[in-house]
Amino acid sequence: MNFKNIRFAVRDNTNIYKLELAKSLLYFTEFDFTYFWEQCIEAGKTARKTGRLPQNHVTTAKSIISKAHPYIESLIASDFSEIVTDCIIEYICMSDRITSDELWTRCISSKNPYENAIFKRISEYKANRAINQWNNIVRIKEYASNKLAFIYDHDENGSSLKRESIRARRDYFDLTASVSANELRLPCGRLPSATFCNAASLPNSTFVISKVSKAVYKRFSDVFASVPDESLPENRDYTYTKDKLAMDAYGYVKGMPRPTDIEMKFALEAFLETPEEVYLPDSFKAVIDLEFNLMLKEDITIRRCKSCSRYFAADTDSIYCDRVNSSGKTCRRLHEESLKEITPNPAEATLSGAENPDSAYGAFSQAYVPPWRLVPPPNKGVSVPAEMEKQGQKLYNTLYKRLGKGMSENDFKEWSQYLSHMKRNVKTGDATVGQLAEFLSYSEELAEAVKAAGKIYKTAENLTSNTSQYIQESFDDTMNRPVASVIKANETHEMTSAGIDFKAEDFTGEALPENTAEPAAEKIKPFTPESFASLSDAMLRERSEKDAGVSSVPVNKKYIEIKEPNWKRMTREEAYAMQERDLNADSDDEE
Amino acid sequence: MLFNFIKQYTHLKGDDVLNFISETNAINGLSDVIVKGGVCLYNSIKYIYSLAEKDFYNINIKDTFKIILNNITEADSLKALGLRIDDYTCREMNSPEYNRVLPLIVYCLAVRIPTLKNVRCDDKCMTDDQIFRLYNTVIAKGAENYKDIIPETFLETKYLVRKGKPLPPFTADWYKVFIYSSVPSLAEITNKNMFLLGFADVLFAMFYSCFEEELHNRVIEYAADNSSDTDDGG
Numbered sequence: 001m002n003f004k005n006i007r008f009a010v011r012d013n014t015n016i017y018k019l020e021l022a023k024s025l026l027y028f029t030e031f032d033f034t035y036f037w038e039q040c041i042e043a044g045k046t047a048r049k050t051g052r053l054p055q056n057h058v059t060t061a062k063s064i065i066s067k068a069h070p071y072i073e074s075l076i077a078s079d080f081s082e083i084v085t086d087c088i089i090e091y092i093c094m095s096d097r098i099t100s101d102e103l104w105t106r107c108i109s110s111k112n113p114y115e116n117a118i119f120k121r122i123s124e125y126k127a128n129r130a131i132n133q134w135n136n137i138v139r140i141k142e143y144a145s146n147k148l149a150f151i152y153d154h155d156e157n158g159s160s161l162k163r164e165s166i167r168a169r170r171d172y173f174d175l176t177a178s179v180s181a182n183e184l185r186l187p188c189g190r191l192p193s194a195t196f197c198n199a200a201s202l203p204n205s206t207f208v209i210s211k212v213s214k215a216v217y218k219r220f221s222d223v224f225a226s227v228p229d230e231s232l233p234e235n236r237d238y239t240y241t242k243d244k245l246a247m248d249a250y251g252y253v254k255g256m257p258r259p260t261d262i263e264m265k266f267a268l269e270a271f272l273e274t275p276e277e278v279y280l281p282d283s284f285k286a287v288i289d290l291e292f293n294l295m296l297k298e299d300i301t302i303r304r305c306k307s308c309s310r311y312f313a314a315d316t317d318s319i320y321c322d323r324v325n326s327s328g329k330t331c332r333r334l335h336e337e338s339l340k341e342i343t344p345n346p347a348e349a350t351l352s353g354a355e356n357p358d359s360a361y362g363a364f365s366q367a368y369v370p371p372w373r374l375v376p377p378p379n380k381g382v383s384v385p386a387e388m389e390k391q392g393q394k395l396y397n398t399l400y401k402r403l404g405k406g407m408s409e410n411d412f413k414e415w416s417q418y419l420s421h422m423k424r425n426v427k428t429g430d431a432t433v434g435q436l437a438e439f440l441s442y443s444e445e446l447a448e449a450v451k452a453a454g455k456i457y458k459t460a461e462n463l464t465s466n467t468s469q470y471i472q473e474s475f476d477d478t479m480n481r482p483v484a485s486v487i488k489a490n491e492t493h494e495m496t497s498a499g500i501d502f503k504a505e506d507f508t509g510e511a512l513p514e515n516t517a518e519p520a521a522e523k524i525k526p527f528t529p530e531s532f533a534s535l536s537d538a539m540l541r542e543r544s545e546k547d548a549g550v551s552s553v554p555v556n557k558k559y560i561e562i563k564e565p566n567w568k569r570m571t572r573e574e575a576y577a578m579q580e581r582d583l584n585a586d587s588d589d590e591e
Numbered sequence: 592m593l594f595n596f597i598k599q600y601t602h603l604k605g606d607d608v609l610n611f612i613s614e615t616n617a618i619n620g621l622s623d624v625i626v627k628g629g630v631c632l633y634n635s636i637k638y639i640y641s642l643a644e645k646d647f648y649n650i651n652i653k654d655t656f657k658i659i660l661n662n663i664t665e666a667d668s669l670k671a672l673g674l675r676i677d678d679y680t681c682r683e684m685n686s687p688e689y690n691r692v693l694p695l696i697v698y699c700l701a702v703r704i705p706t707l708k709n710v711r712c713d714d715k716c717m718t719d720d721q722i723f724r725l726y727n728t729v730i731a732k733g734a735e736n737y738k739d740i741i742p743e744t745f746l747e748t749k750y751l752v753r754k755g756k757p758l759p760p761f762t763a764d765w766y767k768v769f770i771y772s773s774v775p776s777l778a779e780i781t782n783k784n785m786f787l788l789g790f791a792d793v794l795f796a797m798f799y800s801c802f803e804e805e806l807h808n809r810v811i812e813y814a815a816d817n818s819s820d821t822d823d824g825g
Contacts, residue, residue: 108661108668123671128649233645 003313004298007275008194008287010074014207016199016278017074022300022313024070025291029145030310031068033138034420035413036061040087040134047088051112058084065137071287072137079133085121086134092118100125100132136284144288147173148311151292152302160317167296174289189239192286199274209274212267219259223252307331309428382433384423391440392419398447406453415443609715609814617813618721622728624809625704627664628802629697629734634666634676635659635798636692639790641680643783646673652790659794660801683776683784694735695769699761700802701729702741705749706758710807712814719749738773741765761799763791 003020010017043057061084066073072080093100100122107119124130151169154161181188199208206213217224230248232238238245258264281287295302303314305321308331312321320332327334384392396419399412422439425431570578611617635655642650650672658668678685704726707717717725726745742765751758767788770777777784 105657108658119668120671123654124673126651126654127646127672129673 004294004300006279006290006294007277008071008074008279008281008290009199009202009204009208010071010280011203011282012078013074014204015074016208016275017070019070019287019291021291021294021298022302025144025148025288025295026302026311026313028069028288029141029148031141032417032420033065033068034416036064037087039064040084041091043084044088044091047114051114053084053114053117061087068137069284069287071281071284079130082117082121082124082130083133083137085117086132089118089121090132090134140284140288143285147288147292148302152311153304161301163296163299166301170292170296192281192283192289194279194281194286194290196277196279198276199278200271202278202280209270212270215263215266220253220256227252305331307335309430382426382429384426384436385433388433388436388440389423392423392443395419395440395443395447399450402450402454406450415446419443607715609710609712609717609721609810611813614721614724617810618725618728620813621707621725621806621809622732624664624806625700625729626697626732626734628798628805629693629700631659631662631664631666632696632794632798632802633693635669635794636787636791637676637681637684638666638669638674639794640684640783640787641674641676643786644680647786650674656794656797660797663798663801663805683779684774686774686776688773689777691735691737691773692766692769694733695737695740695765697729697732697734698736699741699743699765700799701726701734702743702745702748703758703761703799703803704729705745705752706803707806707810708749708752710810712811715814717810722749737769740769761795763795766791766795 003023006019006021007016008019009015039057039061043053043061046057047053062076062080065080065083066076076083089100089103092098092103096103104119104122104126107115107122110116110119121130125132147170150173151166152161178188178191181191199205202208259267279290281290301314302311303319303321304311305323306319308321308323308325310321310323312323318332320330320335322330322332324330325334329337396416399407399415403409403412419439422431422436426433426436639652639655642652642655654672655669655674658672659666662668704722707722707725708719710716743759748758770788777787
């Protein structure tokens with residue numbers, strides 16, 4: 001889909017930035033801040049030791065977060081310049097369970113530049129010259145996600161949304177926020193807003209279109225030379241005197257004749273370089289609201305993909321997105337393929353001309369209700385149980401502590417991403433709690449293996465020179481091998497400690513002693529989530545599990561042999577009759 | 592010679608005399624603390640005055656007090672709150688007359704030096720001679736009672752301390768008198784000037800309380816250096 005672009009400008013900056021409607025919003029709501037957070041924590045830990053923030057971590061973290069949204073990118077050198085310090089402050093307050101006020105008091109008599117940076121930043125919060133931007137981004141992301149869901153989530157019946165109902169939802173959402181602000185007695189006139197103007201009317205247009213501005217100044221230099229200095233304090237309220245100020249300024253140039261053609265041509269060239277319409281949002285929330293408003297204006301519809309449950313900008317009636325998923329295909333493509341599998345051969349089908357679809361599945365679905373439509377939709381997501389959250393966090397901490405001592409950074413990143421995706425999938429209903437439990441138990445084993453690998457490293461240093469050389473070599477090998485091999489090396493080391501002779505090749509994992517309990521490769525097996533060749537397989541599997549009374553949390557998997565379905569085309573009446581039978585059977589069971 | 596001998600003899604024999612490893616260093620160090628404290632109070636007044644320029648509703652004055660009182664020899668940490676003392680924000684204070692306030696502040700701290708007699712470290716305290724030398728050092732560094740604005744004197748304080756009588760409270764009364772009599776730009780009735788006269792009362796009292804504690808701690812620190820040195824030396 002081609003996204004419409006708009007241009008926006010920010011204060012204290014003469015650049016004009018591009019914003020892709022819908023795309024930037026969806027990207028922001030799905031942005032993963034984990035890596036940014038990790039970089040900030042790492043920077044904080046280093047700063048605690050050295051007394052100053054490491055610039056490499058700060059630069060990396062800032063470059064990561066600036067990709068989250070064009071607005072953040074536009075202000076990364078001003079409003080968001082201290083985002084890393086903000087994140088560290090948030091982390092310290094969370095981990096020490098103190099308020100930023102208490103942290104500020106701790107840092108008043110700062111001993112090093114790091115403490116001074118924290119003190120200065122919190123002082124800025126106190127003097128209302130800044131807010132914790134990290135906290136702000138997190139809250140804005142939540143706001144955007146909630147607004148997206150409120151406006152664009154489909155009803156229970158799955159009917160497509162009309163423009164009027166989208167507008168009503170948006171207005172209702174905004175009005176609710178306004179009512180809340182009013183009840184809190186907030187100055188509603190000062191809440192975020194975006195103004196719209198041409199580039200020449202921007203507050204800093206003199207510097208944005210500097211070439212023409214210089215020419216204008218040259219033309220009126222005599223007049224400007226006699227202008228008195230009327231600079232006014234910035235903090236004064238000019239709400240009711242704006243017209244007066246503008247007219248006072250215009251008064252000096254009101255007699256201006258149109259410039260010569262050459263001058264106009266020169267100006268034209270400069271103006272053509274600037275966009276015709278520029279938005280001027282005064283805050284991050286204002287940009288988000290602006291996007292929602294313009295999406296509605298431009299008739300850009302957002303839908304939730306029926307396959308991956310993520311939002312996408314829809315240009316057709318499709319309810320499947322064009323994102324490439326883990327299978328390497330887009331959700332829409334997968335859906336089309338699954339349709340082809342269950343659709344009878346067109347040659348055999350005796351569809352009349354009116355029923356025969358041309359190309360769109362939308363028309364096809366109206367004429368012919370395929371059996372898969374009668375299968376109940378996938379389970380709705382459930383929240384991750386608290387104990388699993390806790391277990392996941394514990395594992396995260398365990399593995400994080402052993403970074404570089406048994407687990408490489410890339411492995412850890414991959415693992416943590418898998419964990420967060422798994423949790424998200426459980427929430428969206430794409431994975432079951434059982435699958436998450438399975439992954440966590442696998443991770444427990446992984447953590448044990450990593451711990452063991454760490455021990456080897458420690459013990460290797462204490463052994464005699466000959467032995468330590470062997471073990472060190474083996475450890476170096478181990479660090480480059482999969483986790484399973486690490487277990488082997490660990491077991492061999494344990495035997496060494498018990499007085500069993502060993503050879504150098506033992507550490508390579510090639511020749512294990514006979515009394516080894518079990519091959520290490522069997523001890524840890526890589527986690528592989530269940531996969532199905534097609535949608536029908538998945539549905540059949542689920543049904544057969546239900547029929548067999550198997551709980552959703554599989555303990556010992558029994559793979560049920562599923563025969564290839566022999567689809568027969570049925571009429572609409574037959575299909576509804578079948579659905580009714582199923583419903584009746586369900587209600588009988590409940591009774 | 593005789594004086595030095597007696598002094599040395601007194602140090603050796605006197606059980607209740609507070610000795611410093613280097614008396615000159617100690618007195619210089621303590622006089623520095625007093626002068627820096629005076630400068631800090633002088634700058635703090637300017638910083639808080641600048642708050643009324645445009646940050647009256649942005650900055651909590653309690654935060655400024657916290658910063659000042661946490662480090663009573665350095666007021667520049669107030670810059671973190673966005674406060675600036677420049678020719679514009681403190682334009683009413685840009686006069687040679689107002690510049691007399693700094694020596695006056697240091698003087699009003701100096702006349703209270705005799706209170707150090709009450710500082711005891713292992714039941715030892717500073718001698719009158721040490722206290723007088725400290726006072727003279729501070730005066731030599733620029734403290735001055737311009738137009739005798741400050742009614743307190745060194746001798747009066749010394750007398751009150753010796754008699755164990757309470758000292759008059761440390762107030763900003765002399766500061767206000769000086770402003771009304773010598774700095775017309777600050778004596779004018781404006782929002783900023785009324786704010787200045789209001790916070791000065793609180794600031795002077797709170798500042799002196801913390802300053803006194805800091806000065807006492809420094810005396811003990813200098814004395815402790817000496818005692819630890821004596822212990823090490825056997």
